[in-house]
Amino acid sequence: MTAQLATGPRAGSPSTLYRGGVLHCPSDPTATALLVRDGRIVWLGTDDAAPAADRVVELAGALVTPAFVDAHVHCTDTGLARSGLELSAARSAEQVLDRVAEFAAGLPGDAVVLGHGWDESAWSDGRLPAAAELDRAAGGRRVYLSQASIHSALVSSALLAAAPAARDAEGFDAAGWLRRDAHHVVREVALGSVSAAQRAAAQRAALARAAELGIASVHECGGPGTSDEADFTSVLALSGAGLPEVYGYWGELLGAARARELGAVGAGGDLYADGALGSRTAHVSAPYADGEPEARGHGYVSAEQVRDHLVDCAEHGMQGGFHAIGDAALATVVAGFAGAAGVLGVDRLRAARHRVEHAELMDKRLIAAFVEYGIVASMQPAFDRLWGGERQMYAARLGVARSLESNPMGAMHGVGVPLAFGSDSPVTPLDPWGSVRAAVSHFNPVHRMSVPAAFAAHTRGGWSALPPRPRGSGLPAEGVLARGAAATFAVWSTPAGTRRGLPVLVAEDPQVWGPEDPTPLPVCRRTVLRGDVIFEEGGS
Template sequence: MTNPSTLYRGGRLYCPADPRATALLVRDGRIAWLGTDGDAPAADRSVDLDGALVTPAFVDAHVHATSTGLALSGLDLSGAASGDEVCASVAGFAADLPADAVVLGHGWDESGWPDRRVPDAMELDRAAGGRRVYLSQASIHSALCSSALLAAVPEVAGAPGYDVSGWLRRDAHHLVREVALGSVSTDQRAAAQQVMLRRAASLGIAAVHECGGPDISSEADFTAVLARSGVDGPEVYGYWGELMGAARARELGAVGAGGDLFADGALGARTAHLSVPYADGEPDGCGHGYLTAEQVRDHLLDCAAQGMQGGFHAIGDAAIGTVLTGFAGAAGVLGLERLRAARHRVEHAEIIDKPLIAGFVEHGIVASMQPAFDRLWGGERRMYATRLGVRRSLASNPMGAMHAVGVTLAFGSDSPVTPLDPWGSVRAAMAHFNPVHRMTARAAFAAHTRGGWRALPDGVRRPGVAGRDRAVAEGVLAPGAAATFAVWSTPAGVDGGLPVLLSASPELRGPEDPTPLPRCRRTVLRGSVIYEEGTP
């Protein structure tokens, strides 16, 4: 017996193959028909779109669900403008917590503060009334820690990245993060994951790629997020970032052995691996590479042996160069065509030039990128310029150049590094600080919708749908495609089938363009409504 069919009518559909379409019929999780209202077939029930725009739903290709949920429901420091404001926020948040609680906060970014002075461990002790404090920087690759937390991890003092001030990076940061996040109860984690997934659904996101691993989360956290796939909203596809861990990734239910498998760190923490030193760091400070080319090669060979997609986190050009050398080594063993067929991924790829881009093309690498990085930190006066200098800042995140030569792009947020904000990300790609790297609305939207599906390995099984391969088209509105779409109010209007995201006034266009973004009315995943405006 088939499920009831639903006719959505009276709208505007983003369907380049049939730009006149105003209605679509959903049956058994797929689009059974698409056309004009006057030609619509009969259905068991009907939904009046009232002129709203219907587009394919978004895919966020890089998230951290639990951390995002904790940031949404906990101490958000993204608005702090100084170290004193951080301490004041900690004091207010901690006042209602038990004496033995751990204060968890996220999002501070000293690069935009007038004096860039961060509070030290003793200041955090006083602000939190002696409680343990862990405050992750916006990049999630460093954190401020109180003396009480440092005392709970005695081995941290000898680890790379330790600093007596309490601002920790590298291995030292991993040690304290494990202890701090270990304080979160199972119920708290479940609640945080639910908060994140519901927020994603409310923004028209129908699928997310969860990036976990032994250095970023835990096996229990990772499998708990995967178990929520399609329960609280979007589908969840997991990537497990453990070196030589393809078999373990498969056992955990991951679709790939990659994601946050760190080839380097982050620009905000000065740990991204660069070929030229940081402009604001030690004279010889180029960050840190965590993998060798041989390790990259061997991981890709392990992925091939297990039939798994692989991938790496690589931000700096030196790290990307190491990864590409490893790809060349793997191609020498497997053959280039077999390596390309696996469509391995690189996450972030922020500092990348033409020769490195050519390596992505040669090896068929998917670039999982975050346009909001440029919006928040690009240009001539923000964090990238401080860390790298203006020239390298304006050359960063060259999404338009990569798209132009055929690199498959999959856009995401890296939430909670940047907020879940798909239309904001599309606009950021259109309004890159460097005009050379800008994308059209259609190309950027495709990278945040169809690109997220294309970034998944072939034959991946849909969570919760036993034995059914991902055989029909994803990320498009077309007969036979999955009925996965979002319904939007578009206060600035529609142009070329997509919402207007940039001002008509040239002087207002840019990363901070004031044009109002679309508002999601409904999100549909394979025919099922996972979000409806006004419904709790």
């Protein structure tokens, strides 16, 4: 792909013509070029019919698609994970300790060792490093190592000493694996050691990485227990400043007014109805297969609280939502929606387009309720790729049958549940085409989606998951290549080729679909947000 200045007279505002490409434009499948002016696509067609422009970009056969939206991220955590201690490849307590020791050796004596990504379900013996072992490995430094789900952490004795309130909180374990409220206490202390400059650098790094991957917008999910208000607002302040746009969701119960004050578009996101499967804190109806007898996780809200939160959102004109993973938590949320419908009416509830994040353990009754109340399911296909199937973490936690029925994206899409895909980064990496492929190659064939449907959920679906726009707003369409739509798109090389305007993402043989699929994924060459280039391969 090369860029050049066009010759000839200029008429009107500056414009850029992209030509010689393959365009994902179902309304005009023959289109090979598009013209951008004032942040919008003002023309689409074939190269030979292209109008004059101030600047011409030669696509040289590259694919152009709407840019991705990641509908659930944590920018600070993502940036810190990129520069911190990565533990997803660790396969034993000894490997964790070795990596802590190596990483800590390069830090000042008063630094906090921040690590992320360990998952003991993939270890041979499941033994976790104890707090005292972490002290020794880190040379006495404070250590905070978040589990892959970020709903629990391994911490050192030194960090426990700096967070005495954790000892009296639910989820405390003197051995050092903290969950629930105890985890929130130590997390606040650990992340409080990060300076404002470090936070800003981490946020910028995360957003820059998103742009490199063809992501032009992210939904930042914060709230008490996840991030503080200063962290949340500092991420929002970076929105669109040469980086992807950031739309914030603040997850505080009955906090619609506060969410609006903070600049959030919705009072939801990380508003926890339960925890996570990896930490055995997701609220499930049947006991965990690998936990204590009758252990079913934890529900953090009641149906009445869900109802009241949705009514509060209606009173303040805000979109609402909840984090809910286990089927018991989802049943509580759905009961709360039924209660809110009794107060507000179903039509008003549906019009608000409220969201549920994750929605992993769904059944037919829960799916029907999502359809009835117009609930947007903000889901992460990589969860199935990394933890689903017959031999991974879900199977260990839930048993094979429940594992294969988890994350039923295809079934939900098939009956009309609105879907918005994301990564929950750093829980799973920013990887939009990988997420599309994960939805297409779900371990359970019943729950697979087509490439166009999964792609739409990761592009148009992310824009549709935002609060409804006022009628007659005059705002451009998002997530499509069409005349009058926002000029927000990405340019890709496609080593495996294209098919009907989208990349080939999976092997021809469905038997090899999944984590080991050898099909190379597309590589982003340029990301454009409302006409402005926010990433260009080889750019400074």
